[in-house]
Amino acid sequence: MDGPGGPASDTPGNPPTIGDVARRAGVSKGAVSLALNGKPGVSEETRRRITEVAEQLNWRPSIHARAMLRSRAFAVGLVLARDTQHLAVDPFFAGFLGGVESVLAGSGSVLVLQVVGEDAETEAESYRRLVRERRIDGAFLLDIREGDQRLDLLPRLRLPAVAVGPAGMDCGQIPVVGIRDGDGIGAAVEHLAGLGHRRIGFVEGAPAYRHSTSRLDAWRQAMLSRGLPADLHDAGHFTGQGGAAATRRLLDGRPTAIIYASDLMAIAGMSVAREAGLELPGDLSVTGFDDNPEAAHLHPPLTTVKQDPVAVGALAAEVLLAQIDGRHITPEPPAPQLIVRASTAPPSPRR
Amino acid sequence: MDGPGGPASDTPGNPPTIGDVARRAGVSKGAVSLALNGKPGVSEETRRRITEVAEQLNWRPSIHARAMLRSRAFAVGLVLARDTQHLAVDPFFAGFLGGVESVLAGSGSVLVLQVVGEDAETEAESYRRLVRERRIDGAFLLDIREGDQRLDLLPRLRLPAVAVGPAGMDCGQIPVVGIRDGDGIGAAVEHLAGLGHRRIGFVEGAPAYRHSTSRLDAWRQAMLSRGLPADLHDAGHFTGQGGAAATRRLLDGRPTAIIYASDLMAIAGMSVAREAGLELPGDLSVTGFDDNPEAAHLHPPLTTVKQDPVAVGALAAEVLLAQIDGRHITPEPPAPQLIVRASTAPPSPRR
DNA sequence: TGGGACTACTAAATGCATTGAGTAACTCGG
């Protein structure tokens, strides 16, 4: 019964259009547009009436119509070229999403998410398609790899973008929202060195990723600057399997502490150490990275580096929206925090 | 230099339109549309030429233009009313996303993701906005709660939807892609009972969620049908804190095994048990749910229920796309699988 | 009282792909 002119309700015959609002308010469509976009050219009285009718009809402009005019999609994209298992374990990503959404919600834009395999070509084609179909106005770049093709591709596509990765990372024309994971690793080394450790191993993630190499570099630098040896490291590829294997190899070098580039690898490493007959933290101190929800409830609870992914996400979204508007801002990234728990202790004297 | 008529490249002056293709091919826009949509009314010769030009120009129809005609958005929505911490730890969600995308990729639709707080009103408003702005053609419903308002709201909004939750869940007009977690819990009980356990406790998640109550019910039923007591249970709210607290309470009842509704709670529970001086699995067998990446690398490795979230996601996407087209399919949900590891063993005789 | 400057609007064009109606050229039967 209720046609387009019907009362506001959740059951529209069809979503109301600006024409419906105009007819109801007894004005032209142009007047409605001017009134509701806060532009001059309508009297206060009329504006009030139009606003009221629009509210009553529960009207919102169709983004498709707006997109055609402005050639803006009012959406931003996030393409994940990740193994789904890996995505699952990454608490950074979820917090990041939350932060992004908190900013996007107030901007009228939504987030378009795409998950593709780890294949670089599929990934690039994904971005191309999103651009050609005019689905997004900008994109977030996560998991930047060494020589990442996207850093070339997106400027070529004229697609505004923000890269999220280790502070100081070079991304050419694309602005970077830095994650100070180097500082986190530095804090872990400082903490362990302060406890008296000298042989501190490091299990890095996957060397292809910038956020992996940057953590390795930070560890190396922190070690060398203290005159400690920086030879005890191995790649764990951010997986449990890899972390366990790397730990087995590192234990041959008799470390008194191991720093892991992720909590998952640290957890796997703890099991390996225990199976090798070591007491934790007496015989081996362990630190992780990410502060997974599990970390506080392990046995012993895991000392780890906690980032603020929500803040990073919000920051990245702000930078991207600014970028789309042709503005350029470069905010300070939040500092990571070392959470000291019971998995670290002074090295036992007998070793 | 290269205007809309320029050669294919990643650097368009502006994305090419159907008009550009038509001009280049020396035909009308209508002919291009007919040719590229496989409709009759153009000669094979012309169709070939048009296809070639379109390819050359790398043309794709603007979804906004198509959306205006068909009043279809070519996008589906997923609104998450979750605490970001909880989202992080949920390996089901990530796999689910992967499965959804694998189906969506071939359909021309994309996924719009929205993360809102756990507030029901914000959540509803989110869906309303997506519909009014005509951003989505359908939606996935996750984390169905008792008396969930969305089960009423979406039909009222005339928005096609699929609910993802425990098999057999009643969602009114909305089709359900069932997750057989009841079968998973049943398998865990069977496994433990087979090992000789009689006092098997259960730590449920958050009673407000259907996928929590359904697991509790499955446990209770499996226990009672074996003549075992079903009084030893408590809520852990899917968090580490909650799991630890629930475990402390349950241990007073002297269980020889505890089934947890999530791996995170199981991990926290294992720590609590160990601090209470119990040996695992000798004094207490433990099972989890989800098969987090950590599960296989704990000490001892965790026996747990593994779902196939990728399959569930793919299924849900297929059902939703069918729903949008007015078709209705009801596929069989994949069965969960009990992965037996070293955290379960026969109860020790001395207790 | 007539012309410039406002104010408050309306009408029409715009962007883009699709589609149904319309048209021109050609074929074939009678």
Add this chain to the structure above:
DNA sequence: CCGAGTTACTCAATGCATTTAGTAGTCCCA
């Protein structure tokens, strides 16, 4: 060789919000 029937197109309308150009009406001052 005319008219019916195809074939292969073209043209114009459509959907929706925004914007620019245009049109009444009002006010003010010379």
